[in-house]
Amino acid sequence: MAVDAYDLTARTAFVTGAASGIGRACALLLARAGATVHCADLDLPGLDETAAQIRAEGGTAVPHHVDVTDRTGLRKAVEACERPHIMAAIAGIMHSSPVLETRDEDLDRVLDVNFKGVLYACQEAARLMLAHRIRGSIVTMASGAVDTGGPGLLCYGAAKAAVVQLTKTLATEVGPHGIRVNAVAPGWIRTPMTDRHEAGAQDRIEALMARRSPLGRVGEPEDVAHAVLYLASDASAFMTGQILRPNGGVAMPW
Ligand code: NAI
Numbered sequence: 001m002a003v004d005a006y007d008l009t010a011r012t013a014f015v016t017g018a019a020s021g022i023g024r025a026c027a028l029l030l031a032r033a034g035a036t037v038h039c040a041d042l043d044l045p046g047l048d049e050t051a052a053q054i055r056a057e058g059g060t061a062v063p064h065h066v067d068v069t070d071r072t073g074l075r076k077a078v079e080a081c082e083r084p085h086i087m088a089a090i091a092g093i094m095h096s097s098p099v100l101e102t103r104d105e106d107l108d109r110v111l112d113v114n115f116k117g118v119l120y121a122c123q124e125a126a127r128l129m130l131a132h133r134i135r136g137s138i139v140t141m142a143s144g145a146v147d148t149g150g151p152g153l154l155c156y157g158a159a160k161a162a163v164v165q166l167t168k169t170l171a172t173e174v175g176p177h178g179i180r181v182n183a184v185a186p187g188w189i190r191t192p193m194t195d196r197h198e199a200g201a202q203d204r205i206e207a208l209m210a211r212r213s214p215l216g217r218v219g220e221p222e223d224v225a226h227a228v229l230y231l232a233s234d235a236s237a238f239m240t241g242q243i244l245r246p247n248g249g250v251a252m253p254w
Contacts, residue, residue, distance in 0.1 A: 005235040009034035017091030019046025021191030025221035031059030068117030078124040087125035096152035114159035135178030142185040171241035180240040187247025189219040213248030
């Protein structure tokens, strides 16, 4: 098999969270591989910027201003793809609070965006793939938090653990139709999310995270985008129900 396995020409991808960070890097890379990329996000200026960047590189982008927690709005946006070959459900939010201080509304919001938003995207994409007999690829966004836990990570980690369960369950249900479903679980990636989360302490946190990696650095959005491209493309034709961990090796006991 040649590098053609990464060629996405004539394929249509839908990327949530495409206005920023990892989602934007994924949208750009999928477009560079030849896909028409439908970009979805709440952040309209960021969305326009991603679409403009894709078009400036000669690619095709279709922006959708949509909240992933709005099932009807998301359905309309995914249906605009007509025949989605790839769904990358990347949109998410960070939340940190100790278990004893976690409020119902925090848990609800994080589960709504980080779990239900991914669930809706998977459901809408899988329905269309099944209807059109597309042997598609769905990529969900988990996190290294599912492996490690950590102080404050209750809501975020619970939502990401639910994403892993969704990924494995859906993979078994749609696999017989040739549809693959895999998750990525990145380590610490330098994005606006991590900048906001550790406002004022980025250098200290990044140095700590980099020390935990045998590679001695934190991740960049492109590191995750390459994992998503692999899972989205035919290069990963025998991969389903898997969790791919672009994390610089941080989880290894070394
Ligand atoms: P980011 O904050 O740069 O990008 C997240 C994007 O999701 C933003 O464009 C935001 O507008 C969008 N979004 C948030 N809520 C939305 C909603 N309800 N509807 C539509 N769009 C919405 O964050 P980053 O770091 O790029 O994160 C992307 C994904 O990667 C998230 O799911 C995050 O949990 C996950 N992740 C990030 C890691 C990191 O270290 N940055 C590590 C592991 C996972």
